[in-house]
Amino acid sequence: MTTSLRDRLAALSATATREGAPAPSCEVLADRPDGTVVRSGRTVAKAHAPDGDPRALAARLRIAAHPLLHGILLPPLPVTAPDGYLTRTEEGRALTRWPYGSPVPPDDPDAAPWEDTARLLAGLHRVDLRQLPGPVPPMRGPAKAARALARLRTAPVPSNGPASGRHAPVTAAGALPAAAAAVERAWATLPPWARGEAPPPRTGTLCHGDLHLGQLVRHPAGDGPWLLIDIDDLGRGDGAWDLARPAAWFATGLLAPDLWTRFLAAYRAAGGPVVGPDGDPWPDLDLPARTLTVQTAALAIAKAATADRSLDDAETAFVDACARMTSPAQQLAPAGPGVG
Template identity: 45%
Template sequence: MNGPHASAPPLLDELVRLAPPGARTAGPVTVLKETRVLVVRVGDVVVKAHPPETDEAGLRARLAAVRRLPEIMLTPLALHRLDGDPPHGGRLVTIWPAGVPLTPDDLDGTGPGPHDGGGTPWEKGGRLLARLHAHAPPAGLPPAGGPARVARAVAGLAEVDAPARVLAPIREAYAALPRGPGRSPRLTHGDWHLGQLVVHRGRWLLIDPDDLGVGDPAWDLARPAAWFAAGLLEPATWERLLSAYLAAGGTAVSARDPWRELDVPARALTIQLAATAVATAARAGEPLDDVAAAMLSSCERIAAAGR
């Protein structure tokens, strides 16, 4: 590679360098995620390079909010800005304690996580969300990132080489979504799913505050609601999550008619999941899998209902 940045070290090397010296000797280096972010486990810490366009003031506000919630969210260890010129200079990097992610066995309560009589991770996640939503958002916290994630996923279809019959229902369903102010905003995770749960020091905690902010808390239940509506999540599992959330005092939805609050967010997450799945399949040159096909079928129904 030629040019002024030819000698810039790879981003992975930069992240490993930022890890505390003790962490580097505590275990191997493992890449956990490499998309718009790069997440690396270095021994007993996790180092995350946030997207280049991340707003520093917004991230600092989110991290400050997380530090007030040590019983609900994993607490960050440090925030850095990479030195030097692009491609990596100026990029924001956070360092976290390494938690234990879920295993398939955890989903039915038989895995190695702490078994406190509280059921499966669906119940634990529901209770953590209820506790999160009970907190008033601190001053200066940005909007929750859920709606922006949906918009990015749909906008990204412009770069996707896929048949119009596949893309059109997603775009039509998105155009049919109601616009305007939502319900009274609360503290909202912004991108909740089971991958956002880890065990650290014997406790289940939420992770990833990149989309934490002020918003409609029903969006935090919208992804599993979308799976349930598409037939991808068993009714009994959905009921575990919803019942645990409500029993813990969750106020994002009403017990009598939760879909009154969930309808629009669940449709939005259906659209996001379909757009992301279609884009992923197109980039890989592969056909849609069963999950993607189910989400696309849901978009077709949403689009038809909006006509």
């Protein structure tokens, strides 16, 4: 992040300060190529991805501010600009303002609000697209998966390494070439829509597009209700995508069966339309869960290669799941209780 961008974000987040009051100190909450977030007091400012579409972002901001999303999405704060909820840098990068909310504590997994997350998703998925300010842009989940594979293919993965059988788990620490090959094989099994190469077969649901626990905050901070944040991938699509990351974590053994069962039960109890009210949800979730498993594994390998390190246990679990996708069973979901 350049000094000028930080200063611009600090000024934007400080505009909510009461006149005459001293400006609060500036804190960088996130600084990644696809987004930088700066906090000043009770307000945050975000610089969105440089290659993003400002018109699509403006549409997503109008949706997030719509009354139908009250209590589901954190609403943006207005800015003094023609677009109403976003302004731009001299280089054209989109900037937005938001209320500050307290995130899920990263060092306290027991505090993860799985059931609240499920209820928020159910509410999001029940929103009638016809009542939203349009046009509603497409959900960007498959496009992000394709970008993850592109990043893997440009990462400094060694060209040689320990060989891996076609269906063998990739468990050897540092076996990045074998891991990358397993991910590519799994990617090749996915249909074109999941790879971002064709429209999805189902597009009638408002989707978050990038659901994980980092996308939730309490607002007001501290003891307010949980709300979904980060609308950069929000749009029309297949709502199964939003359930697929918890499903993939469950399938790889990283989410306990009881937590998955509670998450799924809460979604169904709240009237979530993506899966039926009972029975096995996996026919609806399998392909999106596979895709997000491949995406996660691809990013893990790319990051490990760039940092010249081995895969950790969680990353290896996703790579092993990719290897299982090309096994004769073709089954990602673990067998046994808790699947439904």
